[in-house]
Amino acid sequence: MKITKIGLVFLSLTFLISSEGFSQKETISYILKKLERERKKIETGSFDFRQKILIRATLEEKLITGSIKFKVPDKLYAEYIQPYPQIIVSNGKKVWFYLPDYNQVSIQSVGRLEELMGLNLGLFFWASRIGELENYRKEVVEEGENYKIKLVPETGNGVEIILTISKQDWLPVETEVSDSYTVVSTRLENIIKNPEVNNEIFEFKIPLEAQVFESP
Structure with missing residues (x-):
């Protein structure tokens, strides 16, 4: 899977200037x-996720839920609940995809992790770099304990992006990305920054009698 883009469903925004008198541009900056400073402090993390993918043409919805533990820069343990049970483990060199219902294991290269996860979490890890996006109008609104940043393409058929950033965790706890075909909405919950994580969870032990498929 390619780390998809995130989408719309933001019918009206009241564009506010912060109480300190900052302009939109200054507030976004x-x-x-702040996001980038906080991101650099994170070495390990865990969270639950819920992602909904809407196909505009058919109004078909796909729901993906589960939890993730990670260690910077490249270790990952993901456990999916929906659409079906699955465990994904990466030690930074290879990736194991395990389907417990079928006792099947697929071993892939790290380069295919994003493609095969079927989950869009890209903006949670590079959100602080949205300021580098060209040809986007950026708008911000402050809503209680969160900021919302909306990015609207000024030309062409680009995607529209909305980030909801927690003032407590300083992470994008909700994202939406939309284009002409899909709307992808993602929410993180139960976020823990820098928990103790046992490195053993990033090494997958293949179950007995499992059917194993390994890519060259």
């Missing part, structure tokens, strides 16, 4: 710099 402050938020993105």
